[in-house]
Amino acid sequence: MNLSVYCFRYMVAGRDLIAGSIILAELPLVVGPCNGSKVQCLGCYQTLDETYLYSKCNCGWPICSSTCPGIGHAFGHTEEECAILKDSKSSQNFDYKDFDNFKENYNAVAPLRCLLLKEMDSKKYEKILSMENHNEIRRNIPELWNLNQTTVVDKIRKDWGLVEFSEDEIHSVCGILEVNCFEVGHNISIRGLYPSAFLMSHDCVPNTNHSDEENNFKLTVRASMDIHTNQPITLSYAYTLQGTLRRREHLLENKFFECRCKRCSDPAELGTYTSALICPKCNIGLVLSINPLDNDSSWTCNNKCTKPDKKCPGYTVTAKSMQLLISRIQSEIDSIDPNDVETMEKFLDKYRNVLHPTHFLCLGVKLSLSQLYGKITGYLLHELPDDLLYRKMEICREILKIFDTVEPGLTKIRGVTLYELHAPLMILTSRQFETQSISKSILKHRLKEVVKYLEEAGLILSYEPDNSSEGIMGKAAKDALLKIKDWGKIIGRI
Ligand SMILES: [Zn+2]
Ligand SMILES: [Zn+2]
Ligand SMILES: [Zn+2]
Ligand SMILES: [Zn+2]
Missing domain, CATH: 1.20.58 (Methane Monooxygenase Hydroxylase; Chain G, domain 1)
Structure with a gap:
């Protein structure tokens, strides 16, 4: 993978912004189901299954009911989309007893909605095309490129016969969605493209907070802290409560860039020690990555004390062993029932001498406990x-x-x-x-x-x-x- 490509998107404060002030509030250009979604209503995105008493739209796709407020709505199932899906016989193979088989059609919905703007609203379409698609990088990730080829490009061109859209065009739209989308909606998986929010750059310590409205997906971005003139306005595309290795892996795989922010560059993650282990040799020092910007870097104890009773005999582990250990502990956490307070407390006790108390694996459990x-x-x-x-x-x-x-x-x-x-x-x-x-x-x-x-x-x-x-x-x-x-x-x- 070409690692020299970074994000050039950039938004800076034009004036001093105080915490809480609105930076932007805008309606989406396009919204649609996320990749890998379940069968859902094209109008309101409610998940549907074989047991749900759903209805059928004119186009043959399942909808929650004929009175769904999202039918005919700009950010739901529009009349134009309905007509095209009907004409293309897109639902002809839909077996109403086998929802799983129909699931992959949803990968093509958001790309199709972008493509339909070409005719319906060329200004919006141009705006979408101006966004980064990282095609050069994505083309070299066969798993991703081939999935888009079969579930989106071939779906739209071969199955639905919409050959007016070229393969390149469809792949570009897929890339634009992957790179620039915001996940919106509450308890449902929807993605949306916004006219200017995509310009915010990523930082693992973001200075904004955003929320979206349920009925129209209006996105509001606020300064979460004071931001001075010319300072970048940032958000995090990674889960901030993960450790550096995980965040960087997520960003590389999903957003196609290598984060080199202050937090990622610091083995101590700005003093939070969210990836630190307690040294098993001296029980005093913390085991940290020697170079957190290199995923293959070894990890070593940071205890530099020379006093004989506190000195560390030395402890170093390879990146691979560290990753194995973390994923083993992670799967232990995943097996805990999300309401099982006792087992969560037992987990924390078990790893008391292994993980730093604010290691991200402990943080996740503690966040759950704080609410349970x-x-x-x-x-x-x-x-x-x-x-x-x-x-x-x-x-x-x-x-x-x-x-x-x-x-x-x-x-x-x-x-x-x-x-x-x-x-x-x-x-x-x-x-x-x-x-x-x-x-x-x-x-x-x-x-x-x-x-x-x-x-x-x-x-x-x-x-x-x-x-x-x-x-x-x-x-x-x-x-x-x-x-x-x-x-x-x-x-x-x-
Ligand atoms: Zn609905
Ligand atoms: Zn329809
Ligand atoms: Zn970072
Ligand atoms: Zn040590």
């Missing part, structure tokens, strides 16, 4: 004993420290975790107040802390759509804030 304590049966907030309330607080604080570095500022993940943190603190405080085991001044101090968490969570989550789980949490944060302020008034000014 207080939420699931047997662990509802008011039933939690004091020690588990303290545990929830401890976990929230620990992960927040990492988020402060890798997703700093007004970001969704911080908003949610601040909300999770306020709850145990509030309950402990009221329990202690009822038993008169805290002084009035400690009480005031605690309430101030709760107010601080809720104010920030309420602000961050107010950016999310009202009906999303985060939006609902934001509303709850604001309600809780009012109650506490009332309570505060009763016990004296806080």
Whole structure:
């Protein structure tokens, strides 16, 4: 693979932007199912299966119902698309008893929607064609290129007979979608191309946060921290809670570039140690990659202490062994039921002396625990004993420290975790107040802390759509804030 190609997309702040300010808010050029989607309604993208009481559109494709609001909608199943899919007999081999067989047709829907703009809205089509397609790199990845050839290019040209679109044209559109798409929709997998959001460059510590509206996929990008004039405006195409090796692998495979950002270049990942192991030889040092920008680099203990009792006899592992170890531990995590608090705690205990407490594998488990304590049966907030309330607080604080570095500022993940943190603190405080085991001044101090968490969570989550789980949490944060302020008034000014 040609590794010398990097992203040239670039967006900088034209003026100083304060955290929370809107950088852009725009409707998509195109939306459609993600690659590998299940059979879904072409209007509203609801997943359909053999057991679902679905309807059939004029074109023969399954839809959720004839009254689906997405039928005839610009970002759903348009009349033009319906007519073309009907004329091309695209659904003639659809066996309504075998949805799996029809699944691969959905890979071609978003590319077709781009191609239809050529006739219907040439300005939008030109805009799409101006985006990077990385064809030279993608052509050399047979797995990817061949999948597009069979499930998109041949589908559109051979099966549906739409030969007015050339092979090159279709491959380019596939590339443009892969490189520039945003995943949108809540609990459903939809991708969308936007007229200017694609210009934001990637950084593993992004300075923006974005959300999309459910009904029209309007994307709103906000500054998550203060951004100065001429500073790049960035987002992360990789999951920020992954370690460097994983993030870089994802970016290379899916976005076709090698990230060399500050975080990727630093073995300690900006002091978060999200890829660090505890040295098995000295139990003091941390095992870090010698060169994180080289995936084949060995990992070694960073303990440089020369005192005989603390000195490390030396420990180095190859990249391959490290990857094997990580994927073995990862599969152990994957086998844990997502609501099984006890097994998650056992996992953390088991790897206490192996993984750094903020290693990304631990972080994922801790993020789950931060939300499960207080939420699931047997662990509802008011039933939690004091020690588990303290545990929830401890976990929230620990992960927040990492988020402060890798997703700093007004970001969704911080908003949610601040909300999770306020709850145990509030309950402990009221329990202690009822038993008169805290002084009035400690009480005031605690309430101030709760107010601080809720104010920030309420602000961050107010950016999310009202009906999303985060939006609902934001509303709850604001309600809780009012109650506490009332309570505060009763016990004296806080
Ligand atoms: Zn529908
Ligand atoms: Zn139709
Ligand atoms: Zn990076
Ligand atoms: Zn060591």
